């Protein structure tokens with residue numbers, strides 16, 4: 001049979017279950033776009049800027065577990081998209097980066113968009129390959145998707161030269177078959193036995209620390225925590241992997257960037273089981289977390305074990321299989337005596353933290369905890385929240401109590417501003433059944449807010465909350481603490497409503513707490529009718545997050561005393577009248 005390269009690629013995408021290709025067409029891939037138009041399954045979604053293509057594909061996967069594609073023209077398309085690809089790379093999110101390449105058959109130099117794309121893509125992808133023959137296209141796409149999903153997931157780039165898209169290729173059945181997928185690594189029986197002994201020996205007081213990589217273990221994580229009588233902390237990316245209404249849920253972190261009750265509970269543990277996490281800088285609050293006792297670290301990627309924290313027992317394994325095997329060896333509760341007290345301490349701790357937040361209400365602006373609590377009440381437990389890079393990420397992390405993996409989408413380890421709105425669009429496309437809320441800082445909004453046009457034109461009903469504080473707060477707060485002045489972090493004022501109107505998007509102003517319920521009522525109505533809405537929210541950031549306070553303390557304490565004194569004296573001196 002003879003198929004064009006474009007038809008072959010679309011068939012591979014369909015066989016991988018890909019439903020969305022995000023991008024902007026160019027001369028090199030119009031043939032592919034034409035083939036996409038004939039697909040019942042794969043939808044070509046036009047973006048306003050390719051950086052959003054990566055964020056949208058990321059949002060699709062985090063919200064639904066479905067692989068999506070960033071579909072890019074050579075050079076300029078790729079360079080615009082690199083931010084989203086890099087975020088996915090550092091946050092362990094799989095995606096197919098479908099690049100296209102210049103003509104191989106013309107023999108000419110100085111072709112349009114011609115740069116070495118594979119070299120650019122390599123540092124931010126798990127693999128970057130060029131296909132040079134039509135008959136290898138199908139397998140290349142299928143194996144790229146398999147690599148993207150395997151181990152620690154991540155983006156994989158395939159560059160398809162334009163001539164392959166254009167021309168027909170003779171294909172037989174073998175050319176349209178994928179390589180078998182490799183099984184994930186398993187723990188040995190001895191490793192599981194040693195872990196079980198450390199966790200369940202008399203007097204053991206385990207802490208569970210779960211990252212996004214633990215998500216596959218699902219409800220078994222609850223069973224494990226209950227059998228061990230263990231408090232559970234998660235990473236930031238892992239928020240929701242363990243249901244946060246559970247009485248053993250502690251916090252998203254456990255070091256100085258967590259509130260005192262969470263630090264005390266974690267500090268009283270005698271052994272730590274970390275699953276599917278890698279102790280990254282952001283996740284650990286600048287490496288402020290210190291796991292107590294022996295550390296059992298389980299991850300599918302051997303390179304993360306012993307890297308930042310030495311493990312007593314490092315286990316390379318798929319998290320779901322490991323937790324199942326562990327539960328076989330711990331068939332009944334072992335941490336009995338500790339549990340009632342733990343439940344009380346954790347409940348009182350959360351109540352105190354929430355009480356304190358709600359006590360300090362802002363008189364003339366929106367109190368973050370009040371808004372986030374109202375959002376949870378209004379939109380329910382199925383809601384997906386996409387945050388951006390900034391103060392809003394940590395506020396949302398600290399105030400929202402989430403029940404499911406895939407309900408908290410945040411740019412964590414690459415921490416790229418501009419993430420929230422496009423990621424929310426991806427999430428809503430993949431999960432039309434779930435309410436989707438984007439929380440975008442007023443700085444980040446300037447980067448990808450134009451994607452509201454995509455949401456409006458494609459009928460994607462998002463609720464976008466613009467967290468309007470007039471500053472690049474996450475940085476301005478650090479500047480204020482350390483230098484007592486803000487340099488290049490005060491934003492010029494802009495009228496977001498006019499922008500929304502220009503894009504055909506309804507907008508609402510939210511000025512103070514008393515207006516929240518009414519505004520949410522209107523938001524629910526608009527998204528219920530299938531349209532996106534922007535809420536320009538005058539947010540009060542006066543109260544710093546536990547996270548920000550924690551990392552300032554941790555980083556200051558780590559400086560040599562001379563530099564510490566210099567910083568403290570300078571900050572104090574500038575505060576003098």
Ligand SMILES: Cc1ncc(C[n+]2csc(CCOP(=O)(O)OP(=O)(O)O)c2C)c(N)n1
Pocket residue numbers: 388389390391392415416417440441442443444445467469471472473474475
């Ligand atoms: C692309 C990019 N540029 C710069 C930064 C550095 N940065 C991290 S958070 C932040 C502040 C973001 O401001 P805004 O979007 O208004 O959010 P806020 O912190 O005010 O909630 C900045 C500038 C970044 N993370 N990403």
Ligand SMILES: [Mg+2]
Pocket residue numbers: 441442443467468469470471472473
């Ligand atoms: Mg801001």
